[in-house]
Amino acid sequence: MTRKEKTQSEKLRSWGFLLLGFICIGLFISVISPWIQSHIPLFNQIAQISKERKINPAAYFYSETQASYDSESYIKAAIEMESPDQVRLTLPLAAGVFLFFMILWVGYKLLPP
Amino acid sequence: MSAITNWRNIHLKNSTLKDDIQIEAYNEIGYLMILSVVFALLFGVGIVFMGGGILPFLKGFGFIFGLALVAYVCAAEETVKYYGIGYAPLAIFIGLLISNTVGTPKWAKPAVQTEHYIKTGLVLLGSKILIEKIIVIGMPGVFVAWVVTPIVWLTTYWFGQKVLKIASKRLNATICSYMSVCGVSAAIATAEACRAKDEELTLTVGMSQIFTSIMSFALPLFIITFFPPDSQMILGGAWVGGTVDSTGSVVAAGAFLGEKALYVAATIKMVQNLMIGIIAFFVAVYFTTKVESAETGHKAEISEIWYRFPKFVLGFMASSFFFSGCYIYFDNQVSGMGNSMVTYGVVEGMSDLLRGWFFCLSFISIGLSVNFSSLRKLFAGGEPLKLYIFGQSLNLGLTLLVAYIMFYLIFPNITAII
Numbered sequence: 001m002t003r004k005e006k007t008q009s010e011k012l013r014s015w016g017f018l019l020l021g022f023i024c025i026g027l028f029i030s031v032i033s034p035w036i037q038s039h040i041p042l043f044n045q046i047a048q049i050s051k052e053r054k055i056n057p058a059a060y061f062y063s064e065t066q067a068s069y070d071s072e073s074y075i076k077a078a079i080e081m082e083s084p085d086q087v088r089l090t091l092p093l094a095a096g097v098f099l100f101f102m103i104l105w106v107g108y109k110l111l112p113p
Numbered sequence: 114m115s116a117i118t119n120w121r122n123i124h125l126k127n128s129t130l131k132d133d134i135q136i137e138a139y140n141e142i143g144y145l146m147i148l149s150v151v152f153a154l155l156f157g158v159g160i161v162f163m164g165g166g167i168l169p170f171l172k173g174f175g176f177i178f179g180l181a182l183v184a185y186v187c188a189a190e191e192t193v194k195y196y197g198i199g200y201a202p203l204a205i206f207i208g209l210l211i212s213n214t215v216g217t218p219k220w221a222k223p224a225v226q227t228e229h230y231i232k233t234g235l236v237l238l239g240s241k242i243l244i245e246k247i248i249v250i251g252m253p254g255v256f257v258a259w260v261v262t263p264i265v266w267l268t269t270y271w272f273g274q275k276v277l278k279i280a281s282k283r284l285n286a287t288i289c290s291y292m293s294v295c296g297v298s299a300a301i302a303t304a305e306a307c308r309a310k311d312e313e314l315t316l317t318v319g320m321s322q323i324f325t326s327i328m329s330f331a332l333p334l335f336i337i338t339f340f341p342p343d344s345q346m347i348l349g350g351a352w353v354g355g356t357v358d359s360t361g362s363v364v365a366a367g368a369f370l371g372e373k374a375l376y377v378a379a380t381i382k383m384v385q386n387l388m389i390g391i392i393a394f395f396v397a398v399y400f401t402t403k404v405e406s407a408e409t410g411h412k413a414e415i416s417e418i419w420y421r422f423p424k425f426v427l428g429f430m431a432s433s434f435f436f437s438g439c440y441i442y443f444d445n446q447v448s449g450m451g452n453s454m455v456t457y458g459v460v461e462g463m464s465d466l467l468r469g470w471f472f473c474l475s476f477i478s479i480g481l482s483v484n485f486s487s488l489r490k491l492f493a494g495g496e497p498l499k500l501y502i503f504g505q506s507l508n509l510g511l512t513l514l515v516a517y518i519m520f521y522l523i524f525p526n527i528t529a530i531i
Binding site: 015017055070097 | 187188190191192193194195196197198199200201203206207210211214215216238241246247248249250251252255256259260263264266267270271274275295296297298329330333334359360361362364365366367368369375376377378379380382383386388391395398399403404406407452456464465469526527530531
């Protein structure tokens with residue numbers, strides 16, 4: 001094989017692998033993942049609930065899912081009604097936050113450089 | 114009460130059915146083209162200030178944007194979403210596929226600007242860190258989210274350095290953040306704070322995503338099998354919220370367990386999300402003052418520390434403080450106005466959309482600049498995997514213990530209220 005033919009065959013092989021990769025993505029999306037979902041009952045149930053409740057299981061942050069806001073409203077309202085001092089910046093809560101910073105400070109001092 | 118619950122469930126089902134039959138085809142191509150031009154100009158300005166050529170950048174940006182669009186389309190597929198697989202691992206995989214087969218085109222390379230996209234997205238992420246939300250679930254939430262997490266982070270980091278002897282401290286720190294804080298967002302912030310390599314972030318996101326997908330249904334299964342029925346909601350919800358890495362998976366798993374489990378899990382995760390900025394700041398300070406000093410062999414002067422300090426962390430914190438201040442100010446004027454103006458207005462209306470695109474562009478860029486051989490070298494011996502398993506096991510055990518103590522022994526009144 002000449003150098004030019006070798007380079008061309010390498011290029012063709014690269015494009016072949018790229019196409020194969022995209023085919024694999026397509027297969028995973030359209031065949032493999034639905035198959036897994038239908039064969040693991042619990043996973044299927046979670047998927048159905050996510051669909052009904054319009055939950056995005058792929059959300060990365062709390063603000064990307066409405067359920068976070070609903071949860072926040074519910075919890076805050078429930079605790080505020082019965083025990084309003086628990087949802088203010090109280091001394092115990094501030095102590096908890098202070099403990100967080102203390103743990104980080106101790107970690108900074110003790111971690112290996 | 115059960116009549117109200119039944120009515121609400123029927124109402125929810127009916128509204129979902131209405132949406133299903135009202136689906137119409139739509140064409141967003143025009144808007145997407147306009148969006149790509151806007152982003153190209155926005156980032157192009159930054160490229161000019163950094164001394165780069167704007168024309169080569171603009172030439173390659175369309176390619177990067179197109180790939181980001183492909184990642185978003187694949188991530189929007191329903192079944193993929195249920196696995197908790199978002200645009201991040203898909204964007205990395207698409208980029209890796211191209212760079213390791215035909216190679217990243219030379220004309221597209223000026224637009225492969227990982228840091229530029231990621232740091233812009235991170236400053237926007239700061240606007241979501243609304244400090245006021247830390248009080249939502251009271252003391253139990255603070256202890257489960259803000260006390261367990263740093264203990265797990267620090268112990269896992271120490272384990273990685275002293276026991277596993279992982280060569281890359283930055284990989285170690287990035288895995289710790291992904292696993293103990295809140296997944297992809299925390300990993301990105303930490304990776305940039307400690308200047309981790311693209312390969313290290315790629316390995317962290319790719320490896321950890323698999324565990325997140327498994328835990329999102331394995332944990333609820335464990336809870337319904339082994340937890341007493343009266344503790345499945347609150348204790349189970351707190352456990353899921355404090356341990357499952359991705360927020361979406363937490364919400365889905367919580368919803369499966371029940372309404373109250375969903376509320377507790379989502380709230381605990383939200384309180385955990387608020388920690389990202391502080392952890393990133395801690396990592397930046399630790400790496401700048403200790404690790405880099407040890408690597409260079411001399412103690413750094415203040416000016417040198419300032420020079421090396423990743424400035425985006427300050428932008429992140431400033432954004433967080435500014436919008437938190439706005440939230441508190443508006444809420445004091447009219448109750449609920451903080452939510453309307455900041456949460457629904459700024460965060461949902463602008464920050465979420467832009468940040469998602471910027472992160473997707475950065476993950477595409479990461480994939481396009483990483484090759485498989487460097488990933489193989491990083492994974493050699495399986496140390497990152499062992500680190501993740503150790504850290505997550507510690508996280509599971511400690512979160513369960515602290516959640517039980519806080520919700521059932523110290524604050525049973527809050528548990529009863531919820």
